[in-house]
Amino acid sequence: MSPPLVSAYCFPDEMTEAQKPLLGLPQPTDSASDNAAAQVIEQTLAKVSGHPANAKQNILLNRVVDAWRQHHGQGSPNPILILVAGYAGSGKTEFSRFLSDITGWAFIDKDSLTRPLVERLLIALGGDPHDRHTQLYLSEVRPLEYRCLMEAAFDNLNAGTSAVLSAPFVAQLTDTNWVSHLTTRCAARGVDVAVVWVAPTPNPCASTSNFAATPATRGSSRTGMRMPAPSTPRPARPQHT
Numbered sequence: 001m002s003p004p005l006v007s008a009y010c011f012p013d014e015m016t017e018a019q020k021p022l023l024g025l026p027q028p029t030d031s032a033s034d035n036a037a038a039q040v041i042e043q044t045l046a047k048v049s050g051h052p053a054n055a056k057q058n059i060l061l062n063r064v065v066d067a068w069r070q071h072h073g074q075g076s077p078n079p080i081l082i083l084v085a086g087y088a089g090s091g092k093t094e095f096s097r098f099l100s101d102i103t104g105w106a107f108i109d110k111d112s113l114t115r116p117l118v119e120r121l122l123i124a125l126g127g128d129p130h131d132r133h134t135q136l137y138l139s140e141v142r143p144l145e146y147r148c149l150m151e152a153a154f155d156n157l158n159a160g161t162s163a164v165l166s167a168p169f170v171a172q173l174t175d176t177n178w179v180s181h182l183t184t185r186c187a188a189r190g191v192d193v194a195v196v197w198v199a200p201t202p203n204p205c206a207s208t209s210n211f212a213a214t215p216a217t218r219g220s221s222r223t224g225m226r227m228p229a230p231s232t233p234r235p236a237r238p239q240h241t
Helices: 012-018 020-024 031-049 055-071 092-103 110-124 135-158 176-188
Strands: 005-010 080-085 106-109 163-166 192-200 207-214
Touching: 031 055, 055 092, 055 192, 080 092, 092 106, 092 163, 092 192, 106 110, 106 135, 110 135, 135 163, 135 176, 176 192
Parallel strands: 080 163, 080 192, 106 163
Antiparallel strands: 005 207, 192 207
């Protein structure tokens, strides 16, 4: 079963301003302060996403609040893996950093992690170092690129640290075998999985985000993730890595 999906508007330029209320959060000493902090975090997420959270977003929202608690010695010990996906320039990197800043989760950007190696490998294979669309890249290089990204993520998850990954994930989230392998691997470790698809909108100041979350139950093999269709038309892009 596919996870619930909702649309939101993400305003990267406002994220820094929106985080200011988080600096004065009380420590989680009792239920009253917990509730107050949860409201501040929810309001902050609502500000950067364009509308309040609803039941479909509660899995991710609850884990964000839980991560704040865990910073102070409380909260769930189980990590979560967040895949922030979208085309180049969609705002996925900004949203990933925003989540990481709030929660303290590890932020791993595919390009930062793999670009130098990818460019050298393409040159060694006789290709263009900036190629992201030919068969050479798609069949020989991209699988290794995403393998490095996912192994870096699981290094963190195996150490109990949640991870936010920023990458296009265009082909990966439409590949049922890839999704099945990921969800099974996460379920075996008791790791929750959430997917955020960030897509550009006609408004240059905003980008649409679709949230999908699926809790991974230990021992299960849930394959509920899929790449959501954004509510606005996708512009044609030659590079979709």
